Amino acid sequence: xxxxxxxxxxxxxxxxxxxxxxxxxxxxxxxxxxxxxxxxxxxxxxxxxxxxxxxxxxxxxxxxxxxxxxxxxxxxxxxxxxxxxxxxxxxxxxxxxxxxxxxxxxxxxxxxxxxxxxxxxxxxxxxxxxxxxxxxxxxxxxxxxxxxxxxxxxxxxxxxxxxxxxxxxxxxxxxxxxxxxxxxxxxxxxxxxxxxxxxxxxxxxxxxxxxxxxxxxxxxxxxxxxxxxxxxxxxxxxxxxxxxxxxxxxxxxxxxxxxxxxxxxxxxxxxxxxxxxxxxxxxxxxxxxxxxxxxxxxxxxxxxxxxxxxxxxxxxxxxxxxxxxxxxxxxxxxxxxxxxxxxxxxxxxx
Amino acid sequence: xxxxxxxxxxxxxxxxxxxxxxxxxxxxxxxxxxxxxxxxxxxxxxxxxxxxxxxxxxxxxxxxxxxxxxxxxxxxxxxxxxxxxxxxxxxxxxxxxxxxxxxxxxxxxxxxxxxxxxxxxxxxxxxxxxxxxxxxxxxxxxxxxxxxxxxxxxxxxxxxxxxxxxxxxx
Numbered sequence: 001x002x003x004x005x006x007x008x009x010x011x012x013x014x015x016x017x018x019x020x021x022x023x024x025x026x027x028x029x030x031x032x033x034x035x036x037x038x039x040x041x042x043x044x045x046x047x048x049x050x051x052x053x054x055x056x057x058x059x060x061x062x063x064x065x066x067x068x069x070x071x072x073x074x075x076x077x078x079x080x081x082x083x084x085x086x087x088x089x090x091x092x093x094x095x096x097x098x099x100x101x102x103x104x105x106x107x108x109x110x111x112x113x114x115x116x117x118x119x120x121x122x123x124x125x126x127x128x129x130x131x132x133x134x135x136x137x138x139x140x141x142x143x144x145x146x147x148x149x150x151x152x153x154x155x156x157x158x159x160x161x162x163x164x165x166x167x168x169x170x171x172x173x174x175x176x177x178x179x180x181x182x183x184x185x186x187x188x189x190x191x192x193x194x195x196x197x198x199x200x201x202x203x204x205x206x207x208x209x210x211x212x213x214x215x216x217x218x219x220x221x222x223x224x225x226x227x228x229x230x231x232x233x234x235x236x237x238x239x240x241x242x243x244x245x246x247x248x249x250x251x252x253x254x255x256x257x258x259x260x261x262x263x264x265x266x267x268x269x270x271x272x273x274x275x276x277x278x279x280x281x282x283x284x285x286x287x288x289x290x291x292x293x294x295x296x297x298x299x300x301x302x303x304x305x306x307x308x309x310x311x312x313x314x315x316x317x318x319x320x321x322x323x324x325x326x327x328x329x330x331x332x333x334x335x336x337x338x339x340x341x342x343x344x345x346x347x348x349x350x
Numbered sequence: 351x352x353x354x355x356x357x358x359x360x361x362x363x364x365x366x367x368x369x370x371x372x373x374x375x376x377x378x379x380x381x382x383x384x385x386x387x388x389x390x391x392x393x394x395x396x397x398x399x400x401x402x403x404x405x406x407x408x409x410x411x412x413x414x415x416x417x418x419x420x421x422x423x424x425x426x427x428x429x430x431x432x433x434x435x436x437x438x439x440x441x442x443x444x445x446x447x448x449x450x451x452x453x454x455x456x457x458x459x460x461x462x463x464x465x466x467x468x469x470x471x472x473x474x475x476x477x478x479x480x481x482x483x484x485x486x487x488x489x490x491x492x493x494x495x496x497x498x499x500x501x502x503x504x505x506x507x508x509x510x511x512x513x514x515x516x517x518x519x520x
Contacts, residue, residue, distance in 0.1 A: 028437065031421045035435035111433065140466050146437040150482070150504070151451065152461025154440055156433045158447065159454040161440075163463035193456050219451065220458025 011122025013300055014291035015239045017170040017210060019125045020081070021132040024155045024164040025114040028144040032156040033092065033109045041093045041109050048108050049095060053138045061097035061106060066090075072323065075313035078200060081119060081170075083107055085200060104131055111156045112164075114139075121304070123239075125167065125231045132165075133223070152219065162219030167230040171238060174209040174288040175245035178257075182211075185241060193217045194234065199280075207277055208284030208307070213238065246292055261289030268336050273329040279310040279336060298340070306339055353378035362387050418442035444481060445488075452497075459497070460504040479505060 026032055027047065030040050049063050066074065066087070074088040082105040083096055090109075097106035100118075107115040118131040146154040153164035160166070176182040186196050197212040198205045215230055249257050264285035268274075274282075287303045289295040308314055310332050316323040322331035351360045353376060360376035364387075367373070377385065416425045423435035425443055434440065440447055452459055482505045489498035 026437070031436040032434060034431070034433055035421050035423060145466055147466050148437070148440055148461075150460045151440055152463055154434075154437045158432075158434060158440075158451050161451060162455065162458070162461045165463075216454075217456050217458065219455040220460065220462055222463045225462075 011124055012239055013122045015171055015173070015242045016123040016235065017172055017304070018081075018119055018121045019123060019128050020117060020119045020166075020168040020170070020212075020214075021125075021128045022166040022168065023114075023116040023132050023136050024112040024153070024160045024166075025116065025136065025139075026146040026154055026156070027113050028146045030113065033111060033113060034156060038093060044113050045093055045095055045108050047143060048106070048114065048139070049097070051139055051142050053135070054141060056134045056138050057099060059099070061099040061104070064096040064098065066094045066096060072313050072316055076317060079308065079311040079313050081200070082117070084110065084115075086110070087115075099135075100131060103128075104135060106135065112160070123169070123235065125169075125227065125235075129167075129223075129227050159216065160218055163221070163223045163226060165218060165223055165226060166214045167227060168212055168214035169230075169235050169238075171211050171213055171235075171242070172209060172284065172287060172291075173211055173238075173242050174284065175249050176242050177206075177209045178260075179245050179249060181241070181245060185238070189213065189238075192234065208280040209288075210284065246288075250292060257292065258294060260285055261292075261294045265289070265295065265340070269340050271333045271336070273326075274310070274333040274336060275329055276310055276312050276315075276332065279332055280307060283307050283310065283336075302339065306336060309335060351376050353381055355381045416443060445485065448485060457497070457500070459500050 027044055030036055030044055033041060033044075036044070053060055064073075064077075066083075069077075074083070077083040077096065078085055078088045080102070082098070082102065084107070087094065087096075087107050087110050092109050094107070094109035097108070098104065099106075103118055103120055105117045105119070107117070116132050116135050118128040118135075120128045120131075148154055148161075152162040155161055155164055173182060173185075176185055189196050193216045195212075195214050195216050197214070199207045199210045199212070213234070215226060215234075218226070221229075264282040268279070268282050268286065283303050283306055286295060286298065287300060287307075290298055290300050290303065309318070312323075312328060315328055315332055315335070318335075319327075319331045322328040351363070352358070353360045356378060358378035358380070361379045362375070362377045362382040364375040365372060366375055377387065417423065418435055418439040419442065420438035421435035423439055425446065428434060428439070428443065434443075448459075482501055486498050486501045486505065489495070489501060
């Protein structure tokens with residue numbers, strides 16, 4: 001893959017935005033979250049948040065009590081993909097543990113008692129796998145997880161049993177979308193027992209052509225086999241499809257792509273009012289422009305940072321007035337203009 | 351179809367026998383209510399669900415009424431939510447569980463991954479073996495030989511400690 005020097009390759013981040021490992025676990029002796037009483041849920045919370053984690057996690061985790069968190073704080077966590085929308089909106093006693101500079105997130109009392117997640121930028125699947133596993137094993141030193149000789153780790157939804165592990169990647173697939181091949185890829189992914197979801201997971205849209213791809217089979221293979229298949233076969237194949245589609249588009253329809261990319265940059269540099277979705281779509285196009293070699297004075301990292309900052313809760317965190325939608329649009333446009341102004345090839349005052 | 355009394359669409363359709371004559375009756379919501387017919391106010395999905403439930407075989411109805419003794423979840427509830435209530439549900443709802451999991455897991459019949467160091471109080475190995483033997487017999491009877499072989503493989507794994515393979519002598 002390294003022969004394509006035209007693209008900005010850093011952990012394959014031209015296509016792979018981030019990877020995520022999610023491990024589902026339930027505590028033995030308790031009904032699953034949906035069936036447990038509130039006192040049982042509290043007990044699960046206590047056990048997990050007070051469990052000793054050993055030498056691997058000397059500082060433990062920072063725990064966020066979701067009941068006490070404001071709507072804006074919960075939305076912030078959704079925007080960072082640290083919690084599911086379902087978890088953010090639930091009214092059950094629940095908490096989120098954060099560690100390793102937010103690379104590790106542990107949801108307690110989601111659909112399963114525990115959803116251990118590690119999220120890393122770029123295609124760093126091994127690191128994410130090791131981090132999630134080390135936390136899982138650290139907890140297992142003192143906590144018994146529901147386990148079945150035949151079905152492995154038991155989960156509320158029987159489709160997660162076995163290893164209880166989901167390997168996921170957030171992929172940026174604009175060329176497959178523009179060329180109309182994305183539907184074919186989705187069908188192929190389904191045949192390979194992969195789930196293809198939107199920007200914020202299940203039931204959400206692929207805003208900005210960002211897709212979450214994850215394995216659906218969690219039984220009948222070891223954790224290492226699942227990892228190897230996903231890391232060495234599934235994702236490289238999807239990366240390859242997208243890169244081929246990008247090259248084809250540039251060869252056959254370069255003016256169209258250039259038009260899209262430069263219009264996006266121009267809009268972001270002059271817009272006075274920007275909605276979150278519009279900004280996400282335009283920034284996605286910039287991301288595509290950078291990785292296709294059309295934009296040089298801008299880094300993918302800057303765009304990634306902006307993609308997060310333009311989301312409503314993040315914006316409101318920086319500028320409290322931006323919580324109001326109309327002021328948010330104004331504030332978002334200023335934020336983007338400032339960020340791009342530093343890198344502008346033309347006049348930053350435009 | 352229009353209402354017999356006005357131009358609105360008919361909601362109630364009935365066949366009535368009056369003085370030995372068969373008559374069809376089609377009424378809109380208002381005229382049906384005026385004549386004392388009670389119109390359904392429950393959502394269509396619920397009606398369909400009820401219909402499906404009553405249309406089920408006795409065996410299926412029995413299966414739906416099955417219940418996990420540990421948490422009280424019925425199989426019908428599981429079918430609605432797709433979520434189990436507790437670890438014991440996995441044994442309570444066999445063999446339906448096996449069919450559901452195998453379908454969702456691309457035909458895989460058992461866990462091959464890591465086992466926790468501490469598994470006290472967990473599922474009994476002998477019970478799993480008994481269940482597997484039952485399923486192998488059923489698979490052979492149904493001529494599902496590939497599945498039977500897969501289950502057989504799992505049974506060997508479980509039985510490994512009982513009859514360890516003999517080491518070749520050097």
